Structures are given as structure tokens and as C-alpha cells.
Amino acid sequence: MDINLFNPVYEGLYITLLLSYLLGIVHGITPDEHTWPITFSYAVGSGSTKKGAEVGAIFSAGFTLQRALMSELVFLAFAFGLASFKDFIASPLFFGIVYTIVGAVMYIAGHYVKYGSFYPHVEVDELISGRLKKRFRHKDTDFYKRDVKTWMAFIHGLIAGFGFGAFALIIYFVFVPSMPNAYVAFLPGLMFGLGTMTMQFAFGALFGTWIKRIKKVSIKGLQFIARYISSSVLLYGGLTFLAAGIVIIIFPEALTFGVITPLQIHNLHDLGIGFFIVIAVVVGVGLVSYMKAMGIAEKKYLVKD
Numbered sequence: 001m002d003i004n005l006f007n008p009v010y011e012g013l014y015i016t017l018l019l020s021y022l023l024g025i026v027h028g029i030t031p032d033e034h035t036w037p038i039t040f041s042y043a044v045g046s047g048s049t050k051k052g053a054e055v056g057a058i059f060s061a062g063f064t065l066q067r068a069l070m071s072e073l074v075f076l077a078f079a080f081g082l083a084s085f086k087d088f089i090a091s092p093l094f095f096g097i098v099y100t101i102v103g104a105v106m107y108i109a110g111h112y113v114k115y116g117s118f119y120p121h122v123e124v125d126e127l128i129s130g131r132l133k134k135r136f137r138h139k140d141t142d143f144y145k146r147d148v149k150t151w152m153a154f155i156h157g158l159i160a161g162f163g164f165g166a167f168a169l170i171i172y173f174v175f176v177p178s179m180p181n182a183y184v185a186f187l188p189g190l191m192f193g194l195g196t197m198t199m200q201f202a203f204g205a206l207f208g209t210w211i212k213r214i215k216k217v218s219i220k221g222l223q224f225i226a227r228y229i230s231s232s233v234l235l236y237g238g239l240t241f242l243a244a245g246i247v248i249i250i251f252p253e254a255l256t257f258g259v260i261t262p263l264q265i266h267n268l269h270d271l272g273i274g275f276f277i278v279i280a281v282v283v284g285v286g287l288v289s290y291m292k293a294m295g296i297a298e299k300k301y302l303v304k305d
Contacts, residue, residue: 005023006264008170010175010178013180016188023171024167024194025195027192027195027196028203036278037237038160039204041237046208058153060193060196061157062156064157064196065158067171071187075182089164092255093249101245103242105155106241110235114232163274166270176188217298224293224297233281233282233285237285244273258270
């Protein structure tokens with residue numbers, strides 16, 4: 001049997017389910033805007049190997065559930081000839097809407113970790129000489145006291161699962177329509193999600209371990225660094241997703257931008273807007289946040305507990 005994960009075809013029920021799982025593995029490994037920025041931010045915020053792995057699994061559980069349900073819906077759409085539904089989920093408009101919603105949820109979660117509330121809170125201090133002065137609560141850099149909630153990761157996984165790319169095209173438009181009946185139509189999405197979960201579980205543990213291995217500061221310092229990075233990636237990454245979603249909705253041709261590489265691996269062959277969001281959020285925001293957090297932590301939390 002020749003396994004082709006770049007241009008796979010339906011190979012019968014059992015082989016196709018294996019291919020779906022392997023595609024999920026590749027999806028979980030390669031830089032993907034629907035997994036890496038979100039898993040990184042939640043797992044780092046957990047501050048431990050065990051919790052990082054747990055968060056990665058919980059996020060992927062939401063993702064897996066969505067992919068299984070969407071696979072079933074796509075099968076029914078094909079069965080009943082609902083071409084408009086099929087066209088919509090593959091459209092730039094749908095893509096932009098998903099990006100916008102994912103960005104909004106990331107921003108809300110980041111605001112919770114950073115400032116302790118799910119929304120920006122403005123207080124009126126005083127009215128001086130007819131000028132209204134306002135200030136935002138929780139400006140203190142020591143306020144990073146909120147843990148990342150696991151249910152946030154699950155909800156985020158559900159929403160991120162609606163993201164549409166090369167892998168979704170294969171699962172929904174190659175594998176799912178070839179399923180023998182509606183009773184098993186959800187399985188390609190389920191197996192794809194489980195493959196993604198396998199790698200996100202491992203990466204979640206890796207990200208959590210990375211934070212834990214910083215030896216220069218106390219336990220409180222590690223907690224501060226973890227929450228600083230996590231909240232910043234969620235907050236500013238969310239704004240990046242929001243901006244990208246709005247741009248795609250207004251200018252659908254933005255999705256056609258891409259850099260072609262010789263690698264015959266999805267997510268690494270055609271480097272589109274999603275790849276550069278991953279780099280900007282995980283590498284850019286993550287690295288800057290780490291440097292700033294370390295600078296603060298080394299001044300305030302240098303002595304070990």
C-alpha cells in the first residue's frame with residue numbers, strides 16, 4: 001500500500017480512517033494557525049508539563065468534536081444536494097468569519113488572564129476643568145494572577161475546528177463523501193481530530209516543561225512569566241486574528257497570497273496567511289513577551305522560594 005498524504009484518495013473505510021489519523025498527526029506537527037498559537041498560549045500559561053499536556057488534550061478534544069460533527073453535516077449536505085452549504089464552508093467569507101471569532105475569543109481569554117476580567121473595564125476617576133479622565137483597571141504588572149481555565153481551551157478548540165484549509169478540503173471533500181453511509185460519516189473528522197490531539201498533547205507537555213525549566217527565578221516568578229506570555233499571546237494574537245479576519249472578509253483575494261516551497265507537506269508547501277500568523281503570534285509575540293517577562297521577573301522574583 002502506497003500512503004500518499006499530500007494527494008490522498010479514498011482507499012476503503014479502514015485505510016481511509018488510518019489516512020485521516022495520519023493527516024491529523026501531520027496537522028498537529030506543522031505550523032497551523034488553528035492549533036499552535038492557541039495550544040502554545042494555554043499550555044505555557046499552565047506552567048507545568050502535566051497541565052500543559054492536559055490543556056493540549058482538552059483543546060484538541062473540542063477541535064475533534066467539531067471536526068466529527070462537521071464531517072457528518074458535510075456528508076448530509078452531499079447526500080441532499082445542498083451545494084450552497086458546501087460552497088459556503090469553503091468560501092473566503094466563512095474563512096474570515098472563523099478568523100474573526102477565533103480572534104475575539106483569544107482576546108477575551110487573554111484579557112481575563114492579564115487583567116482579571118473578560119472585558120475592558122473603564123472607570124471614571126474625576127472630572128477636572130471639563131475634561132473627562134479615564135483609566136483602565138489592573139495596570140499593575142503584578143496582577144497576572146488568573147489561571148488559564150481549561151474550559152476556555154475546550155471552547156477555543158470547538159471554534160478553531162471551523163478553520164478551513166488543505167486538510168479540511170481532503171477530509172470534507174475527498175474522504176467524507178465516499179463514506180458508505182451516514183452512520184460512519186463522522187469518522188474521518190473524528191480520526192483526524194484524534195491525530196491532531198496526539199501531537200497537541202505532546203506539544204502542550206513540551207511548552208509546559210519549557211516554562212518549568214527556567215531556573216533563574218522563584219516559583220512565583222515562573223507563574224508570573226507563564227501568565228505574562230500566555231496573556232500576551234492570547235491578547236495580541238487575538239487582535240492579529242481579528243485584523244486578518246476582517247481583511248479577508250473585505251478583501252477575499254488575500255487568501256490567494258502564498259509562497260510555494262518544494263516540500264510536499266500541507267502547511268509547509270503553500271505558505272499562506274495562516275503560516276505567517278503563526279510566526280507573528282507564536283514567535284513574534286511569544287519571544288517579545290518572554291524577554292519582557294524575564295526582565296521583570298529577574299528584578300522581582302530572583303530569589304528562590
